[in-house]
Amino acid sequence: MSLTLPAMADAAKGKEVFEERCEICHNADSDEKKMGPGLKGLYKKEKMANGKAPTDANVTQIIQEGNPEKGMPASDLEKDELANVLAYLKTL
DSSP states (O other), rough: OOOOOOOOOOOOHHHHHHHHHHTTTOOSOSSSSSOOOOOTTTGGGGGGTTTOOHHHHHHHHHHHBGGGGTTOOOOOOOOHHHHHHHHTTOOO
């Protein structure tokens, strides 16, 4: 999968998208599991819950494809929203 995201991502806008679309299932201020894994420190971890490294490409794949087996729906975020969410996740 090729990953081409806008260069100027906005973490503040990403936080807004996260709070609207992701927070129902994921904690941002903790690594404790809610419905999905807690995301605090995601980009600082060696591996994500799926065993893959937390790279933009791997995180994007999870967001876009979801994980139906674990109840995570595929996302329909626009490219700029996705870039902003990734920028926000890097601040956690």
